[in-house]
Amino acid sequence: MKKLILVLCISSLFALPRFSIEETTSCFSCHVNPTGGGMRNDYGSNVYNLDELTLRKWISNGDEDWDGFVTDHIQIGGEFRIQSFDGNVSKGTFPMQAEIYTKVDINKNANFYLEASLGGQRNYEYFVLFDKLPNKSWIKIGQTSPNFGLMIDDHTSFIKSGNKNQLVSNDRDLDVGFRGLFDPMASKPLIVEAGTRLHDNIYLTASLSQPLVNSSYEDLVNFTGSINYIKSFGKQSIMFGSSILEENNISLIGIHGGLNTGPLVVTFETDWVDNLLEENKNSFASYAQLVVKPIQGFHLLAKYDYFDHDYDFKTGSITRYSYGMEIYPLNMFEIKLQLRKYEAEELNFDNEYLLQVHTWF
Numbered sequence: 001m002k003k004l005i006l007v008l009c010i011s012s013l014f015a016l017p018r019f020s021i022e023e024t025t026s027c028f029s030c031h032v033n034p035t036g037g038g039m040r041n042d043y044g045s046n047v048y049n050l051d052e053l054t055l056r057k058w059i060s061n062g063d064e065d066w067d068g069f070v071t072d073h074i075q076i077g078g079e080f081r082i083q084s085f086d087g088n089v090s091k092g093t094f095p096m097q098a099e100i101y102t103k104v105d106i107n108k109n110a111n112f113y114l115e116a117s118l119g120g121q122r123n124y125e126y127f128v129l130f131d132k133l134p135n136k137s138w139i140k141i142g143q144t145s146p147n148f149g150l151m152i153d154d155h156t157s158f159i160k161s162g163n164k165n166q167l168v169s170n171d172r173d174l175d176v177g178f179r180g181l182f183d184p185m186a187s188k189p190l191i192v193e194a195g196t197r198l199h200d201n202i203y204l205t206a207s208l209s210q211p212l213v214n215s216s217y218e219d220l221v222n223f224t225g226s227i228n229y230i231k232s233f234g235k236q237s238i239m240f241g242s243s244i245l246e247e248n249n250i251s252l253i254g255i256h257g258g259l260n261t262g263p264l265v266v267t268f269e270t271d272w273v274d275n276l277l278e279e280n281k282n283s284f285a286s287y288a289q290l291v292v293k294p295i296q297g298f299h300l301l302a303k304y305d306y307f308d309h310d311y312d313f314k315t316g317s318i319t320r321y322s323y324g325m326e327i328y329p330l331n332m333f334e335i336k337l338q339l340r341k342y343e344a345e346e347l348n349f350d351n352e353y354l355l356q357v358h359t360w361f
Contacts, residue, residue, distance in 0.1 A: 054328050126142050283308060
């Protein structure tokens with residue numbers, strides 16, 4: 001039976017890698033957080049959001065003077081998403097994200113960042129960032145998520161925390177996705193993270209953090225590393241990278257990348273994980289997305305998600321196809337519509353429909 005679920009899904013996953021590919025640069029160019037997500041910097045708010053995302057017809061209505069600084073050393077921002085959803089286990093309209101951002105400049109070489117949820121979870125993210133190190137390097141110390149794979153705006157993708165779907169055949173839940181490692185509702189771990197630009201086109205991050213799966217361990221037992229290559233070739237640009245995560249007996253490795261040519265952007269990620277969902281079980285998740293932009297501010301997308309709970313067996317996999325559009329009618333405003341279809345052996349899923357309104361400042 002379908003039921004209404006009111007949840008506040010707080011996540012730092014909301015950053016789109018396809019924008020990074022189009023700009024041929026790292027997430028640091030548009031976000032305060034070097035690994036993406038959260039507060040935008042002046043370029044992200046006033047240059048990319050206004051000039052590159054908004055429908056050209058209404059660019060003149062945007063506020064190009066907004067940078068979030070309320071004093072010379074304090075910057076504020078926020079992000080809000082409301083979603084209407086009709087799916088297998090839930091139906092209704094609910095707040096998906098409500099966060100307030102604050103950045104305080106400590107000195108010329110360091111700043112303090114706080115990301116606070118306005119929902120019942122009280123899920124905070126905070127860190128001190130030293131970002132004026134040689135060779136565009138930085139160090140981040142605080143409570144935040146490790147950097148693994150693509151930073152995408154859908155935590156229900158199987159390469160992230162996935163989602164639960166009620167199975168018609170036996171009336172029980174099936175977990176699809178790396179729940180635990182990338183759960184947006186979980187508290188962020190304490191972390192020490194460093195990043196650098198190894199070359200003009202190669203970016204590297206590495207971190208030690210508290211565990212993501214079993215919070216009873218307090219030591220820095222999680223190691224996560226990621227490397228990305230981003231380069232443009234005239235009107236085309238590519239990104240390719242790999243990430244690893246090791247935590248106790250859990251091992252996760254993935255490859256990701258993308259291509260931008262004209263109005264078309266393709267992104268993908270494939271991950272393998274051992275001992276996460278069950279002991280001695282090897283799980284597999286894959287993601288691919290095609291976005292076409294017929295005009296500025298209007299994006300058509302098709303997305304593929306695949307998950308196999310145990311890839312040593314041929315059965316038990318699930319596939320989801322998503323089709324939709326994203327419209328950016330005004331500066332810092334987005335409307336998203338999607339249809340999702342599932343395929344699974346001996347299982348019957350209803351189609352899912354999603355309408356999302358997103359704004360930020």
